[in-house]
Amino acid sequence: MQKHAAACSECRVQLEEWRAALWDYAAFHHQELKPSLPPPPRPWKPLGRGRLGWMPRIRDPRIWAALAAGVLLGVFLYQTAEETVSAAEILDKAQARKTAASAPAERRIRIRTGSASFVRPAVMTSEREDLSSLRSLFEQANYSWDDPLSARSFARWRSQLPSKEDEVRVFRNNELVEITEALTDDEPAPAIPPAHMAAAPPSPATPGPADELRVLAALNRLGADLGEPVEVHRDARRVIVSGLGLDLSRQDQIRDAVGRLPHVALRFEDPRPAAETAMIAADSLAMPVPEAVHEELEQQLGGPAAVEEYINRLLGSSRIRPDPRACVAASGRTLPAARRTGSRPGRSRRA
Amino acid sequence: MxxxxxxxxxxxxxxxxxxxxxxxxxxxxxxxxxxxxxxxxxxxxxxxxxxxxxxxxxxxxxxxxxxxxxxxxxxxxxxxxxxxxxxxxxxxxxxxxxxxxxxxxxxDTTRLMARTDTGADPELRAMAREQAAGIRQALERLSAQQRRCLYLRAEGLRYHEIADVVGVSVSTVGEFLRRALAKLKKVVHE
Missing domain, CATH: 1.10.1740 (Rna Polymerase Sigma Factor; Chain: A)
Incomplete structure (x- = not known):
């Protein structure tokens, strides 16, 4: 039609007239007709949430995933959130509860130290000469000896600390004291020997996990719990510390560290076979090695390098590396101490 | 306008x-x-x-x-x-x-038109009033179908959409509008 109108002047003029008439009507429509219509009698109601009750439709699944993740995170944080309570607040509550509660019956507690274990009343009302040494430990630590398990005693001790860590395990002299409430009344009170505790008090007949932990801690202090053939295991009667192939000095260190602990049994073994032991014994008898013998060996084998090679071959053929000096000694020849080679540190001598 | x-x-x-x-x-x-x-x-x-x-x-x-x-x-x-x-x-x-x-x-919406043009120029206002009266007269001569088609066209609907609304064919809409505009042109420009 546009092409025809462009080519036909008569139709183009007529089209323009129609368009002009339509524009005139449109102006009339919007400026005269519609404004003259009666206005709506009531205000327009909100069509959206008021009537339809629709919700915005979220089509992006990532938004839903983010919302779900947020909800899950919120639930997780809510469930795992720990309420922060200060130690002072707990102590105040404990003291108040202790005050409000009725006086408990006569309670007894068990005190276990590194070398003794005994039972005493929870609240001491009289002096005991046999516990004076332990009492002095408590006094040095400014802790109540008469009533050690009460919240008041702990609060009093805690209040005089310059820096409060709320974790006390040992005394300053590393004396480990473990206090638990004795639940049975049939235990003798006190089960303390009359003499000094270190001399007498029998430990429990059977070792417990605490005994094993003490052993492990002692080995840890020595650095003997990693990389060395030292094993610790506990049976019904003892905590057995076994070492395989340790040199004497190391054995002495371990013996000093754990030998005094209760229920500890030490077992040090040497994996070398009896023949080797015999060779070492012979070696010990053959010392010192005459220089003339070594020189003769060098001459027969072709020099010091040949001697070294011979010894190395001899060592390489053995599954357990023997002491070369013992080998030479067993063959009737010995090496001078200054030329010993190939021996493992700490395995050259046997007591 | x-x-x-x-x-x-x-x-x-x-x-x-x-x-x-x-x-x-x-x-x-x-x-x-x-x-x-x-x-x-x-x-x-x-x-x-x-x-x-x-x-x-x-x-x-x-x-x-x-x-x-x-x-x-x-x-x-x-x-x-x-x-x-x-x-x-x-x-x-x-x-x-x-x-x-x-x-x-x-x-008859054509009779509802009593709005006074508020233009500043009295001459233009008089001309607009005269033109509006002419359109009003022309609308009175149209059929209801023609007035609806004209109304919807002024609202921006196209022929086929007007046909859907009114329920007639597209060619009928064209014919309605052509006749309506011819009458309007005759009245307005006479």
């Missing part, structure tokens, strides 16, 4: 083309209907008045029309031109309401 640029834009269909398929749009159906409700509720209300409905009825049916649009979009239906869609639904609702009440005679 309305500026030609605005009229041309409306007649060229730029406004209606802005209403793409709602299902393809990024916003939700509720937001789409809300926007269209704010923009076109008075137009639909006026068209319902031309069908002979009372203002309160026209307002209720206008709101009902947009509510149906929302329900239609919620079903996932693709509506090419929501503006034309609401006029068609309003037309059907209006006629149904009129038939239910037994009112066959539409309100």
């Amino acid at each position: 309305l500026g030609r640029t605005a009229l041309e834009r409306r007649f060229d269909g730029e406004e209606e083309r802005s209403g793409l398929t709602l299902a393809e749009a990024a916003v939700s159906p509720g937001e789409q209907v809300d926007q269209l409700y704010r923009d076109a509720r008075n137009d639909v209300y006026g068209y319902l008045l031309t069908l002979g409905l009372a203002p309160a009825q026209a307002q209720d049916l206008a709101q009902e029309t947009f509510f149906r649009l929302y329900k239609e979009l919620r079903t996932g239906a693709a509506i090419r031109n929501p503006r034309a869609w609401v006029f068609r639904v309003a037309h059907n609702l209006g006629l149904t309401e009129r038939e239910r009440e037994g009112r066959l005679e539409p309100v």
Whole structure:
């Protein structure tokens, strides 16, 4: 039609007239007709949430995933959130509860130290000469000896600390004291020997996990719990510390560290076979090695390098590396101490 | 008078083309209907008045029309031109309401025009008043179908959309508009 109108002047003029008439009507429509219509009698109601009750439709699944993740995170944080309570607040509550509660019956507690274990009343009302040494430990630590398990005693001790860590395990002299409430009344009170505790008090007949932990801690202090053939295991009667192939000095260190602990049994073994032991014994008898013998060996084998090679071959053929000096000694020849080679540190001598 | 640029834009269909398929749009159906409700509720209300409905009825049916649009979009239906869609639904609702009440005679909207032009120039105001009177006279000579087609064309609907609303063929719409404009031209330019 546009092409025809462009080519036909008569139709183009007529089209323009129609368009002009339509524009005139449109102006009339919007400026005269519609404004003259009666206005709506009531205000327009909100069509959206008021009537339809629709919700915005979220089509992006990532938004839903983010919302779900947020909800899950919120639930997780809510469930795992720990309420922060200060130690002072707990102590105040404990003291108040202790005050409000009725006086408990006569309670007894068990005190276990590194070398003794005994039972005493929870609240001491009289002096005991046999516990004076332990009492002095408590006094040095400014802790109540008469009533050690009460919240008041702990609060009093805690209040005089310059820096409060709320974790006390040992005394300053590393004396480990473990206090638990004795639940049975049939235990003798006190089960303390009359003499000094270190001399007498029998430990429990059977070792417990605490005994094993003490052993492990002692080995840890020595650095003997990693990389060395030292094993610790506990049976019904003892905590057995076994070492395989340790040199004497190391054995002495371990013996000093754990030998005094209760229920500890030490077992040090040497994996070398009896023949080797015999060779070492012979070696010990053959010392010192005459220089003339070594020189003769060098001459027969072709020099010091040949001697070294011979010894190395001899060592390489053995599954357990023997002491070369013992080998030479067993063959009737010995090496001078200054030329010993190939021996493992700490395995050259046997007591 | 309305500026030609605005009229041309409306007649060229730029406004209606802005209403793409709602299902393809990024916003939700509720937001789409809300926007269209704010923009076109008075137009639909006026068209319902031309069908002979009372203002309160026209307002209720206008709101009902947009509510149906929302329900239609919620079903996932693709509506090419929501503006034309609401006029068609309003037309059907209006006629149904009129038939239910037994009112066959539409309100003569041409007689409602009593608005005074507030232009500053007395001469231009007199000319506009004279032109409006001529159009009013011409409209009185048109049939109801021709007036509806003219009304909807002025609202920006295209021929096929007007045909959908009124319920006639596209060629009939063209013929209605041609005759109506011929009468208007004759009156206005005589």
